[in-house]
Amino acid sequence: MIKVVNLKKKYGDFEALKGISFSIERGIIFSFLGPNGAGKTTTLEILVGLRKKTSGEIYFFGQKVDDIDKKIKERIGVLLQKTELFRELTVYETLKLFRSFYKKGYDPKKVLEMIGLVEKKNERVKTLSGGQFQRLSFGLSFINDPEILFLDEPTTGLDPQSRRHIWDIIREFKRGGKTIFLTTHYMEEAQTLSNKVCIIDNGLIIAEGSPDELIKHSGLSTIVEVDGEYNFGKVVEGKTIIETKNMSEVINKLLNDGVEKFIVRHPTLEDVFLKLTGKELRD
Numbered sequence: 001m002i003k004v005v006n007l008k009k010k011y012g013d014f015e016a017l018k019g020i021s022f023s024i025e026r027g028i029i030f031s032f033l034g035p036n037g038a039g040k041t042t043t044l045e046i047l048v049g050l051r052k053k054t055s056g057e058i059y060f061f062g063q064k065v066d067d068i069d070k071k072i073k074e075r076i077g078v079l080l081q082k083t084e085l086f087r088e089l090t091v092y093e094t095l096k097l098f099r100s101f102y103k104k105g106y107d108p109k110k111v112l113e114m115i116g117l118v119e120k121k122n123e124r125v126k127t128l129s130g131g132q133f134q135r136l137s138f139g140l141s142f143i144n145d146p147e148i149l150f151l152d153e154p155t156t157g158l159d160p161q162s163r164r165h166i167w168d169i170i171r172e173f174k175r176g177g178k179t180i181f182l183t184t185h186y187m188e189e190a191q192t193l194s195n196k197v198c199i200i201d202n203g204l205i206i207a208e209g210s211p212d213e214l215i216k217h218s219g220l221s222t223i224v225e226v227d228g229e230y231n232f233g234k235v236v237e238g239k240t241i242i243e244t245k246n247m248s249e250v251i252n253k254l255l256n257d258g259v260e261k262f263i264v265r266h267p268t269l270e271d272v273f274l275k276l277t278g279k280e281l282r283d
């Protein structure tokens with residue numbers, strides 16, 4: 001569906017993408033997971049034709065493309081991190097307007113239902129809450145019924161309920177055979193949604209695979225997470241993360257030291273990232 005070979009992007013002297021390669025098969029949810037500044041938005045915006053690559057090759061639908069032209073744009077949908085909309089239009093007018101830009105697509109009424117904004121249909125865009133605005137922007141991104149949907153951090157800043165709602169729609173698209181390219185710095189989002197994850201840091205892909213494969217190949221076994229700082233392990237966001245192959249030894253040591261507040265869990269993608277880079281996903 002999409003193939004990227006040795007993609008590089010320079011902003012002046014700064015190399016934001018240092019030669020990345022990956023491929024996205026039809027019908028999968030593919031995530032780009034990485035911290036702020038890793039190069040996620042740069043990659044997505046090059047793929048949708050909003051930024052120019054410095055070098056490298058991009059293939060869409062089996063063909064090499066140098067310009068992301070109108071023909072490709074008819075077949076893709078895009079949700080950027082910030083969407084500019086006409087504040088005075090109503091929700092429904094906005095959906096109808098965006099629908100008119102494309103030859104084919106969803107009935108705006110159907111999209112209203114999908115994004116849960118039927119009751120806000122006749123409200124002006126300027127009156128929407130942040131979460132409602134984001135859901136409308138999300139609805140607009142797929143109004144042309146695209147084959148590939150590009151979503152740049154679609155749930156950043158949303159409450160858990162709205163986030164789950166968007167996840168459900170993304171899963172529904174996948175069931176319908178669509179391909180989704182997602183950027184996120186939410187480990188949970190990448191882990192729960194994706195068939196394939198590329199972990200990107202400093203303009204380079206440092207690991208690639210399904211969430212389970214990434215965890216398996218990391219060699220991580222059991223994680224003991226202690227509330228607060230402790231004298232071994234890594235301190236992350238006020239917790240101490242201890243990775244061990246000998247869980248009972250660690251637990252005995254903690255209990256001997258009088259530490260009672262800890263949990264034992266399976267490793268997550270966040271642990272994989274921490275192991276690979278020595279730093280956390282969130283700044």
Ligand SMILES: Nc1ncnc2c1ncn2[C@@H]1O[C@H](COP(=O)(O)OP(=O)(O)OP(=O)(O)O)[C@@H](O)[C@H]1O
Nearest residue numbers: 011014016034035036037038039040041042043185
């Ligand atoms: N127009 C630009 N001019 C100069 N540098 C830029 C420009 N856009 C991005 N950069 C730099 O390129 C690097 C990658 O930025 P990018 O926005 O792609 O990261 P990101 O992974 O999407 O981060 P975030 O999670 O914060 O959106 C960063 O160091 C950023 O400062």
